[in-house]
Amino acid sequence: MSDTITAVRAALLHFTADPASAGDQAYQYYPDGLLIIKNGYIDNAGPAEQMLPLLPESVSINHYPNCLITPGFIDTHIHYPQTGMIASYGEQLLDWLEKYTFPAEKAFADPSHAEEVAEVFLNELLRNGTTTALVFGTVHPESVDAFFSQAQRRCLRMIAGKVMMDRQAPEYLLDTPESSYQQSKTLIERWHQQDRLLYAVTPRFAITSSKEQLAKAGQLLQEFPDVYLHTHLSENTDEIELIKQLFPDAKDYLDVYDTHQLLGSRSVFAHGVHLCDHQCQRLAETGSALSFCPSSNLFLGSGLFDLAKMEKYGVKVGMGTDVGGGTSFSLLQTLGDGYKVNQLKGQQLSPLKSFYLATLGGAKALNLDSKIGNFTKGKEADFVVLDYQATPLIKYRLQHTTDIAEKLFVLTTLGDDRAVAATYIMGQLAYQR
Known part of the structure; x- marks a missing residue:
């Protein structure tokens, strides 16, 4: 040929x-x-x-x-089910989830709805020059099947996973430690490494996953060592306080994940706005990555990411739009917001570093720099x-x-x-x- x-x-x-x-x-x-x-x-x-x-x-x-x-462009953190609720007014993280996100995600039990949103979502990515993304589904396996089907048809390099969530959320969105393990395992066997598709084990965040469920997430990483781990970390101060109540024995937020063997070279933690030196050091030691989501952090009033601190400790960082907390699919706009966040921190984000973060830096954060x-x-x-x-x-x-x-x-x-x-x-x- x-x-x-x-x-x-x-x-x-x-x-x-x-x-x-x-x-x-x-x-x-x-x-x-x-x-x-x-x-x-x-x-x-x-x-x-x-x-x-x-x-x-x-x-x-x-x-x-x-x-x-x-x-x-490489988007290291985005929620495809939140496409229809982008630009939802006036709440901080935990209230915003209750008021907008969870009701929107309920509809993804319907495969035809999931397929329709996946198509809109992928069209938006391509329209904005984004060719690879690390993507949240919903708790429904149907949401992942629909997403991967659409991505495969377009020959896209995409990473996604079913949300694992067994508490602190509406009954209609809860799974169990065992069902989340079984459904995730089935999806991994169906989709991981099919064409350009990769799977991410996806506990939403420690608030909505019991210790038993986090242990099941760790078990999946042991059984399938080349899959990803995708979750949230230290986005909002109220969230961090709730973590302390739910996990009183943990040294800090990151330790909750660390205790369950969820850190590693394919682990990506969104946000990381409020991290102490020890947590940064631990992320670097384990080769774990952070997704810097400036538009979302500004929109939800979560705080200002410290890029210079991550550079000091050698933590891998990529850019994330975090739609729908983020207000644009455009990584160009996200980089513009990243510059402003750095200005507010008394730091500078050079335009060359910006484009590095959106391309090769994102590929390194996703452990894909040998391919893209x-x-x-x-x-x-x-x-x-x-x-x-x-x-x-x-x-x-x-x-x-x-x-x-x-x-x-x-x-x-x-x-x-x-x-x-x-x-x-x-x-x-x-x-x-």
């Missing part, structure tokens, strides 16, 4: 390391670049003048003038084309920029879904504005 070779031309940017430690050596930028894709995988990337002679004459080039190609996250030869060819002329204001503002860092900052400050000209999955056009 002959190779399928395609090529895309525009400005090109990707990261090979963290700008916080590697500085200008962390990235490669070509003002006129060419990306060559063979059978859905990256074959080569570099300056167009060097790459063009390598192309067979029969290969047509998709040229995007006044655009920038970056690896596809940059344009190294052999990686899966998921990428996004960003339009420098997306809006009149972006076009005008970019006329006054002098380097790539300034261009990136304009995109994260003024950009949203309108800035995404195209999204490619395994080298195939999956969305075009």
